[in-house]
Amino acid sequence: MTQTGFRRRVGRLCGAVALLASFVCAAAPPPLVLLIDTSAQMPQARVEGDRVVEGLHLDLGRALARRLGRELVAKPVPRKRLAEALQRGEGDLLCDYLSEWVPGSFAWSRPFIPDQALLVSAATAPAPAGLSALAGQPVGTVRGYVYPEMSEALRDGFKRDDAPDAATNLQKLQRGRVSHALTGRRALGYQQRMGAVRLALHPPLVVSEVLAQCALSPTAPIDVNALNTAIQGLVADGELNRLLARYQ
Structure with a gap:
């Protein structure tokens, strides 16, 4: 094969590879x-x-x-x-x-x-009969989260005690810094299963279905x-x- 023929064949091969690569890139949707x-x-x-x-x-x-x-x-x-x-x-x-x-x-x-928003209370504190029973008491919450049911039930009596995240919120309850905390059932169940929350609790009060x-x-x-x-x-x-x- 002459040098010119070899160059032509390499050129055609490179062109085919470039075309295939272009097709593959064009066909792949963005992530x-x-x-x-x-x-x-x-x-x-x-x-x-x-x-x-x-x-x-x-x-x-x-x-x-x-x-x-x-x-x-x-x-x-x-x-x-x-x-x-x-x-x-x-x-x-x-x-x-x-x-x-x-x-x-x-x-x-x-x-x-699916999830449930729960109010959990340490067994060492009286079990609240309802949300209104917590007026004026500090309640463990997560910074940046909204709790419309609590705000509606307690208004100015809703005293948030913010934690940076859900796990820290439950740790505050575990350490006795608050007697009540708002959390999700999924988060509570996981933390209990992992042994992060061993505190005796009253049966949780369902605040809302999510x-x-x-x-x-x-x-x-x-x-x-x-x-x-x-x-x-x-x-x-x-x-x-x-x-x-x-x-x-």
């Missing part, structure tokens, strides 16, 4: 970017530096992304910036929230992630109909229940 609160604690998430290591939010995001035919990128963001980051398109998806918790012009999925949702950024590469279809599959074939069971 789905899931925002996760940097202060989240297990079972919701465990964040180490700029990495989300494990947790329900990561598992849920991966399951939804797989059903949407996309890779998942989990991006930790401080709680105070979650709404802003989603609005600005720094991420596409935020899950396990309610619309009243995250202000902004987002498309919200159907409600599908069916949390996912929010989509205005710039997300999917629409809410596609997201709801993925959620429907997740619920219908039992995968959601299997994910939740990992952290009970």
Whole structure:
């Protein structure tokens, strides 16, 4: 083969490789970017530096992304910036929230992630007959979280004692810094199973039933109909229940 012929063959081969690479890149949809609160604690998430290591939010995001035919990128963001980051398109998806918790012009999925908001009280304190019995008493809460039922029942008598996250909130109860705390059933059950909360408690008072949702950024590469279809599959074939069971 002449040198000119060899160059032509190499040129054609390089052109074919470039065309194939271009086709592959064009065919691959962009990843789905899931925002996760940097202060989240297990079972919701465990964040180490700029990495989300494990947790329900990561598992849920991966399951939804797989059903949407996309890779998942989990991006930790401080709680105070979650709404802003989603609005600005720094991420596409935020899950396990309610619309009243995250202000902004987002498309919200159907409600599908079950939990209960609980009031838990140390057995060393009198068991409250209802929310109104806690007027003026400090109640363990998480900074940045809203508790509409407590605010409505107690108004100015709702005395928050904020912790940076749910695990620390329960640790305050364990150490006797507060006698009452607000938490989710999922978080309480996980912390008890891990041995982090060994304090004797009164039967918890259910403050509200929660069916949390996912929010989509205005710039997300999917629409809410596609997201709801993925959620429907997740619920219908039992995968959601299997994910939740990992952290009970």
